[in-house]
Amino acid sequence: MSNHKQISETIAQRLNRIVESETIAMAKLGRALAAEGKPIINLSFGEPDFRTPDHIKQAAIDAINQNFTYYTPVAGIPDLKEAVKLKFKRDNNLEYNTDQIVVSTGAKNSIMNTVLALVNPGDEVIIPQPYWVSYSDMVNLAEGVCVFINTSIDEHYKITPQQLEEAITPKTKLFMFSSPNNPSGMIYNESELKAFAEVFERHPHVYILSDEIYEHINFNEKHYSIANYGTLINRTITVNGVSKAFSMTGWRIGYIGAPKEIAFACEKLQSQFTSGTNSIAQKAAIAALLGVMQPTYDMRTAFHSRRDLCYNLLKDVEGIKLLNPDGAFYLFPDISHFIGKSYKNYTIHNSQDLCMYILNEFYVVTVAGSAFGNDHCIRLSYATNEDNLTIAINRIKEALSLLK
Ligand SMILES: Cc1ncc(COP(=O)(O)O)c(C=O)c1O
Known part of the structure; x- marks a missing residue:
């Protein structure tokens, strides 16, 4: 990924101290695969999918x-x-x-x-x-x-x-x-x-x-x-x-x-x-x-019901440890159980490997927990509709079940 590239002499040293935002980098990868016609579902977005009121x-x-x-x-x-x-x-x-x-x-x-x-x-x-x-x-x-x-x-x-x-x-x-x-x-x-x-x-x-x-x-x-x-x-x-x-x-x-x-x-x-x-x-x-806050409250209600949907779909998956979040619009499952496991030519050494496997084989964009300082987790955003969420989480479940 572009994140860890050594920066050329042209670019000032201070740029070596930072990396491209991982959430933005993953969204970019997802867009590139979607442009190739892959049925991508993006769970990397940190933005509500609702219209501005x-x-x-x-x-x-x-x-x-x-x-x-x-x-x-x-x-x-x-x-x-x-x-x-x-x-x-x-x-x-x-x-x-x-x-x-x-x-x-x-x-x-x-x-x-x-x-x-x-x-x-x-x-x-x-x-x-x-x-x-x-x-x-x-x-x-x-x-x-x-x-x-x-x-x-x-x-x-x-x-x-x-x-x-x-x-x-x-x-x-x-x-x-x-x-x-x-x-x-x-x-x-x-x-x-x-x-x-x-x-x-x-x-x-x-x-x-x-x-x-x-x-x-x-x-x-x-x-x-x-x-x-x-x-x-x-x-x-x-x-x-x-x-x-x-x-x-x-x-x-x-x-x-x-x-x-x-x-x-x-x-x-x-x-x-x-x-x-x-x-x-x-x-x-x-x-x-x-102005009126009702659109915000409606959005929160929608996020609440998506949170419940995603939590219920994921909570009993073997190997996943999951909290039921109180707010925001993300799940942050612990995926430590899958570290060291393999499928085809993929071996999962860390959260980034798991995200790339899920993206390349099952077309779901997620973000590695390492970007947030926790390499035992991945982040799933539920800022998309319930049909997409159901398909995406079922794909993730299948991806995980194949890792041995
Ligand atoms: C915790 C947190 N703080 C700040 C921001 C930045 O928000 P803004 O769109 O207002 O720049 C985000 C956006 O994802 C966020 O998740």
């Missing part, structure tokens, strides 16, 4: 018709920042002023800004595994040092306050996590977040990046934000966006609520990198944040 699209059409097509203030238009402020208060009980809010080109851009704004070369960044695919590369790009905390399916992919405390050193600058989590789908509940907050109160030099992009795709209890506890609002960067909640991945709007100094640093970076995000998409994001 009409009232949001209409706001963008209106923006174009009103010639709202010029550069905007770098950190976002005032009415969008006001909408984000309201949203933080309404949904998360967080009081961020508009000068603490920066709107960016997707949550990915928000996270990269934050990492570049905070992390000096050699600074340690604590990341629980499994983590969203880009976290480690972003830290590497900033020349930070990733300090991973391992978890496994037996701990429900959750870290404990003790593990967190043990990972903190005088060099720790940042702790980054997502809840609901991509790829595991697990969610930290209120008491777990409070326990982390108690640890952070003892270590006031550590900043916290709380990635809450899957906030609304949550099947059980209410969503909680870590910035609510103790004094953490003063050093938490709360990241969110419209991609997952409103099926707006292509619109590229993310945002942060952060201490003023950090928000200003992100704005400064953005003033040189992007000049702020798309004017039309910003108007659409206002409609999303302030």
Whole structure:
């Protein structure tokens, strides 16, 4: 795969510190096979397969018709920042002023800004595994040092306050996590977040990046934000966006609520990198944040029923260990049982081998757990319709049953 190629002398050294996003690389491979006419089903996508709701699209059409097509203030238009402020208060009980809010080109851009704004070369960044695919590369790009905390399916992919405390050193600058989590789908509940907050109160030099992009795709209890506890609002960067909640991945709007100094640093970076995000998409994001939430709730209901379908299809497969996720739209089965097994000319040494076998022989695109820091698992996205999911999972079952 392109990921581990040595980069030529033409390309700057810093590019050697990162790899192409594995989820994007797998989707590319899937598209190439589909173009050859193979009956590909793609379970690699990290995006809802629903339409952006009409009232949001209409706001963008209106923006174009009103010639709202010029550069905007770098950190976002005032009415969008006001909408984000309201949203933080309404949904998360967080009081961020508009000068603490920066709107960016997707949550990915928000996270990269934050990492570049905070992390000096050699600074340690604590990341629980499994983590969203880009976290480690972003830290590497900033020349930070990733300090991973391992978890496994037996701990429900959750870290404990003790593990967190043990990972903190005088060099720790940042702790980054997502809840609901991509790829595991697990969610930290209120008491777990409070326990982390108690640890952070003892270590006031550590900043916290709380990635809450899957906030609304949550099947059980209410969503909680870590910035609510103790004094953490003063050093938490709360990241969110419209991609997952409103099926707006292509619109590229993310945002942060952060201490003023950090928000200003992100704005400064953005003033040189992007000049702020798309004017039309910003108007659409206002409609999303302030408009009716029913389309989001309907989407969540659909994800819930797909989660049940996929979980039930996979849970009894011999050799698979599986959790029933609380949120997001992924399953993260443990496939350790199949390591060392073979079929035809395939021998499975790791999660990547298993994904390539399933792709090449059974035409289902999945993503190796190694991309998320856990080589015992693979990630399946259920952001596709139930017929596709049923066919794809049955193909995966057949693939696994042939491995001896
Ligand atoms: C955990 C997590 N954070 C952030 C993002 C980035 O979202 P956006 O589309 O807003 O850049 C994703 C997208 O897959 C994600 O899974």
